[in-house]
Amino acid sequence: MDSPPLPLSSKDVENLRLLEIFHYVAGAVGFLLACIPVIHLIVGIAIIMAPTSMNSHGEPPPAVVGWLFAGLAIVFILLGWTMAGCTIVSGRMIARRKRRMFSFVLGAILCMFFPFGTALGVFTIILLNKDSVKSLYA
Numbered sequence: 001m002d003s004p005p006l007p008l009s010s011k012d013v014e015n016l017r018l019l020e021i022f023h024y025v026a027g028a029v030g031f032l033l034a035c036i037p038v039i040h041l042i043v044g045i046a047i048i049m050a051p052t053s054m055n056s057h058g059e060p061p062p063a064v065v066g067w068l069f070a071g072l073a074i075v076f077i078l079l080g081w082t083m084a085g086c087t088i089v090s091g092r093m094i095a096r097r098k099r100r101m102f103s104f105v106l107g108a109i110l111c112m113f114f115p116f117g118t119a120l121g122v123f124t125i126i127l128l129n130k131d132s133v134k135s136l137y138a
Helices: 010-033 038-049 063-096 100-110 116-128 133-136
Strands: none
Touching: 010 063, 010 116, 010 133, 038 063, 063 100, 100 116, 116 133
């Protein structure tokens, strides 16, 4: 015996719309913040290409320091861009009412990014757990 569909309130639709917008904004801000390690990438490349330019007193730093700077910067930039991209995709999936579990898991991951990611993640988890919202994704 199927249970009758739950009534969908206009509040749920409004909250989903806000959640979508907040995911877009958080993704854009995350993309910009992920560009901060570009400074380290430039320093790493400078150490690799022209180690004598980093020589203030004594010997120039070894090339491995430059590779470490550049390598870690690339990793952090790519991870940040990936997270930002997933956040934007999650906003799009919320707008289309598809892949609820993707947005739910991303909301849990966003909880690590205090304070705004935590607020967005908790709001996402709470809203996507409501039975009336779950029925929209069915």
